[in-house]
Structure formats: structure tokens, C-alpha cells
Amino acid sequence: MSDLTLFIAGLPKAELHVHHVGSASPRIVAELAARHEGSSPVPADPALLADYFEFRDFAHFIEVYLSVVDLIRDDEDVRLLTYEIGRELGRQNVRYAELTVTPYSSVRRGIPAKAFCEAIEDARTGAARDFGVDLRWCFDIPGEAGLPAAEETLRIALGERPEGLISFGLGGPEIGVPRPQFKPYFDQARAAGLHSVPHAGETTGPETVWDALRELGAERIGHGIAAAQDDRLMAHLAENGIPLEVCPTSNLRTRAVADLDEHPIATLVAAGVPVSVNSDDPPMFGTTLEHEYATAARLLKLDTAGVAELARAAVRHSFRPAQGKAGLLAEIDAYAAAQG
Numbered sequence: 152m153s154d155l156t157l158f159i160a161g162l163p164k165a166e167l168h169v170h171h172v173g174s175a176s177p178r179i180v181a182e183l184a185a186r187h188e189g190s191s192p193v194p195a196d197p198a199l200l201a202d203y204f205e206f207r208d209f210a211h212f213i214e215v216y217l218s219v220v221d222l223i224r225d226d227e228d229v230r231l232l233t234y235e236i237g238r239e240l241g242r243q244n245v246r247y248a249e250l251t252v253t254p255y256s257s258v259r260r261g262i263p264a265k266a267f268c269e270a271i272e273d274a275r276t277g278a279a280r281d282f283g284v285d286l287r288w289c290f291d292i293p294g295e296a297g298l299p300a301a302e303e304t305l306r307i308a309l310g311e312r313p314e315g316l317i318s319f320g321l322g323g324p325e326i327g328v329p330r331p332q333f334k335p336y337f338d339q340a341r342a343a344g345l346h347s348v349p350h351a352g353e354t355t356g357p358e359t360v361w362d363a364l365r366e367l368g369a370e371r372i373g374h375g376i377a378a379a380q381d382d383r384l385m386a387h388l389a390e391n392g393i394p395l396e397v398c399p400t401s402n403l404r405t406r407a408v409a410d411l412d413e414h415p416i417a418t419l420v421a422a423g424v425p426v427s428v429n430s431d432d433p434p435m436f437g438t439t440l441e442h443e444y445a446t447a448a449r450l451l452k453l454d455t456a457g458v459a460e461l462a463r464a465a466v467r468h469s470f471r472p473a474q475g476k477a478g479l480l481a482e483i484d485a486y487a488a489a490q491g
């Protein structure tokens with residue numbers, strides 16, 4: 152292992168853009184598929200999942216993603232999946248993670264909202280106790296399901312209000328799913344004290360990022376890499392300190408970018424846009440947060456000091472309370488100093 156790889160592995164980290172079902176490990180996915188043998192296209196053999204997670208384009212990725220969502224049939228599946236995500240984050244020395252959860256997709260498949268929220272909260276307690284990982288939730292609207300999903304997601308967020316819930320998002324495809332229609336729901340979520348973190352500028356242009364800012368009150372943007380096509384937008388993000396949650400390997404694997412060496416993260420950083428580095432749907436993209444840090448280090452030509460700064464940026468951009476931020480920043484400083 153290279154020195155940088157070792158440094159990244161031990162570095163205390165925070166993750167701001169990682170999806171619940173998208174984080175299901177091949178073992179968990181295969182275990183869930185085996186429980187529903189024959190009724191799902193998802194292979195029950197972990198060795199076959201790598202091929203299953205090859206995506207023709209973004210629409211195909213969403214199709215595969217939803218086939219894994221279909222495997223989650225009851226609150227026990229939710230509890231197991233979420234607790235195991237905590238285990239994997241702890242293995243990578245992630246101390247704090249804002250997990251994007253889509254309750255609508257599971258409630259629509261028959262899991263009662265109350266049972267779903269109890270399951271993720273049980274897992275949150277277990278992850279903190281057993282793995283030292285502080286999990287928080289972003290409840291996101293699956294955009295392809297439109298306004299009914301927005302209505303239901305807001306109802307669950309405000310009606311159940313699990314303790315770990317801190318933000319409200321919008322995921323799924325951007326093409327054919329204009330952001331402005333969701334304004335009433337984001338207005339209500341923000342009025343209730345939830346932070347606004349919609350996806351935008353992942354598979355469409357800068358205009359969806361502008362929409363997310365102007366219509367949805369976005370405090371951070373999921374992906375947002377299309378901002379690199381608009382100097383005025385990059386200047387706006389830089390001047391107002393609005394961070395992008397960048398997920399390099401995701402963009403490659405969903406074909407949002409053709410080649411990692413063409414990824415716009417260096418352009419964004421050079422323009423002063425605040426960025427954090429994230430894994431998005433790690434097993435589906437054959438990556439880990441550690442690997443995303445190594446990828447960003449290569450693309451941004453970072454040394455260990457630069458990589459430590461990536462970790463600090465994620466903490467600063469997080470919605471963790473000030474005391475928790477200070478504690479994790481101090482841990483990063485101590486680790487970086489000890490590694491010399």
C-alpha cells in the first residue's frame with residue numbers, strides 16, 4: 152500500500168453524499184436477493200453483482216438501483232442494511248456521515264413509515280455504540296416519482312421526524328424532472344428546520360444548479376459538476392460558500408463523465424468552489440470513500456496535507472452541530488500532525 156493510501160485509511164473522515172440502498176454491500180444485496188430467490192433480477196451470488204452493476208447510462212443505473220430497492224421488503228431488512236452501512240463506514244474511519252435515505256420507495260413497497268424510521272434509528276444507535284459512527288439522515292424525494300413522492304416524503308419527514316433527520320433532498324434522474332416543481336415541499340421542509348440539499352448538475356447543465364439554488368434554497372448541491380460549464384455560477388458558489396458534494400467515480404460509472412481525467416473537480420477547485428469528496432453508492436460503483444479520496448488526490452495533485460484538508464472541508468460543509476465539528480476537526484489535526 153502507498154503511503155498516501157495508508158494515510159487516507161487512518162484519516163478520520165466525514166461523508167456527506169452517500170445513499171442508503173446504494174451502500175448495500177454485495178454480501179447484503181446477495182443475502183436479500185437469496186431471501187427473494189426467483190422474484191428479482193438481482194443475482195443472489197455476490198460474484199455476479201460486479202457485472203450486474205455495470206451501467207449503460209444514468210437511466211440504466213436508476214433501473215438497477217430500484218431493483219435493489221425492491222429487495223428491501225420489511226423493517227428487519229432496513230435495520231440490517233443500515234447497521235451494516237455503519238460497520239463499513241467505521242472500517243474506513245468515517246466518524247460522521249449524512250446518509251441519503253428514500254423512505255418513499257420503501258413505504259410504497261409496504262413498509263410502514265413508523266417501522267421504517269424506527270429501524271434506521273435503531274441502526275443509528277447501534278452504529279454509534281459499536282462502530283463510533285455518527286449517522287444522520289437526509290430524506291430525499293426520488294425525482295422520477297414526481298410530486299406524489301414529494302408529498303409523501305415531506306409527510307414522513309415532518310410526521311415521523313426521526314432524531315437523526317437533518318436535511319431534505321431530491322435524487323433520481325434530472326432529465327425530465329425540473330427542480331422548480333418541488334419548491335413548495337422544500338419551502339415547508341426548510342421552514343421546519345431541515346437543510347436543503349438537492350441533487351443538480353449531475354446529468355444536466357448548470358441551469359438545474361441555478362434552479363436548485365433559486366427555487367429550492369439549496370445550501371449544498373448533490374454533485375453539481377455541471378457548474379464547471381458556467382463561470383458565473385462557479386463565482387456565485389465560491390462567493391457564497393455553497394459547497395458541491397462531488398462523487399468522481401459515480402460520475403464515471405453512470406457515464407456523467409466519459410473519463411476521470413476529464414472530471415471537472417480540478418476546474419471547480421481552481422475557481423474557488425467549495426467541494427467535498429464522496430462515494431455516492433460505493434458498492435454499485437466498485438469504490439469506497441477511501442478510494443474517492445485517493446482519486447481526488449490524483450486529480451487535484453494533493454499530498455497528505457491536501458488530503459487532510461479534503462477531510463476538514465467535509466466536516467466544515469456538514470450540518471453537524473458546532474461542538475461535533477470542532478471535535479472531528481481536532482481529531483483530523485491530531486492525526487495529520489502525528490503522521491508528520
Ligand SMILES: O=c1[nH]cnc2c1ncn2[C@@H]1O[C@H](CO)[C@@H](O)[C@H]1O
Pocket residue numbers: 170173213216251253256291292293294295322323324350353401431432
Ligand atoms: O447518483 C445519484 N443521483 C441521483 N439519485 C441517486 C443517485 N444514487 C442513488 N440515487 C437514488 O436513486 C433513487 C431514484 O429513485 C433515489 O432514491 C436516489 O436517492
